[in-house]
Amino acid sequence: MPIALPELTPLQETLWLTLCCRAIDNRSSHRILGDETADEIVRETGYDHSRFRIMAAGALNVAHRAKKLDEIARRFFARHPRGVGLDLGAGLDSRVLRVSPPPEAEWYDLDFPEVIDLRRRLLPAAATPRGVAADLNEPGWLDALPADRPAVIVADGLLAFQSEEEMITLVDRLVGHFPSGEIAFNGYSTFAVWAQKHYKGAESVARIAKFPGFNDPRTPERWNPKLRLVKEILCMREPEVALFPPLLRWWTRLFAPSATLSRSGNVVLHYRF
Template identity: 45%
Template structure:
């Protein structure tokens, strides 16, 4: 019998959606990310709490796109920590992401996982590791004072942008980059249309979320007064891993890849330096 319960807001519950997407990929015959730890955590949550992951209605397209974007963000983190083995990594809205375990950073790296207090309790229960847990609403002021500011910092924001209202995402990024000495910032970017369309995705509708935040021009963050300079924009429709997507997702992704404008409506990884 389930002995524990989950008490999460709709936005917080999206961590279960991405966890389950990575878990499904991890159990696939030919996984893209191969996150077996995510699969084990999802199984434990279902056993402990009785949570019905099937209610999230994950489509194959969401599973593979979630796995691919996580892989590309991991690649950026690994490259940064290899170059800066004494770096700081700040994972904004980390949820139950197993990025720390996947990236296995050098011992000199300080890794900070940041999310709501309720989410941090879940991390303590299901993902104990040596990362520093910062329990906060990332849009509040002054929590960044807890971060070391004397070393290069990699800031990661996966799946955060569309769920913050108004200019709160820009403000959060500005607070971080103006306080920290230098570093890089990577996120999965959403266009305005892609963020608007998310509201009609079956998985998002199942959680009752009104997601609608995004930006079209990858250079727009350069005008946030956050000291950001665009390094690269990766259009994931053109990633080699697409060859491992199941049909008909692979065929549809291949068609989108022919157009930069269409590709930007899918998953893209934006990489900045500050």
């Protein structure tokens, strides 16, 4: 029996797209991430994802970038066991279960109040240790988080819905709040933004997307002088490509030698401050 789901805004509704992608990845014989919680939520709610027209490659890309962001967070906690983890625009993601921070660490998931409420209803308790119910572009919500510990801040699928000015303000606030830390998010090249606008099935996302895209991974260094690029992760060059289905693997390996072509695909950007 499908669970009655609340009415969400189109922006909040995008959480189902990424959740369904991870669920599809989990059911695939070419599994990249293995997010069983996402799979369970999609099954239990009976959410109909057919309107997103998710292609196998799209699901795999979402799972792949989530894996890269998880790895960044895991490495951070290995160095900072008392650190803070913050997932911006967490949707229904149960990243904290995959990352499994040390017991002394603190993990926070931020999203709109309606989404944080839904997280509490649909996710296992261990996946919702601390929800921050806020619009991340409003000031004040950071006051509830420790300001004396380093932080790893991840944003998966969020950037598309921010303007560049909003990103600059957000980064300023984060860098001003924590003594040091790391910020990682999936990037959008100008080609990726163009492709999103023209792909049938992504209309609901394209209508509300605001970010113009950039091709130079050092662009965010100009948003805040403390931000330094650690690595531009071009997913086409990552070892998980060996797990891709044959045709996609062949295509990816054709593109991978060129940084420009690799940037047309999945990119995870990692900075420190």
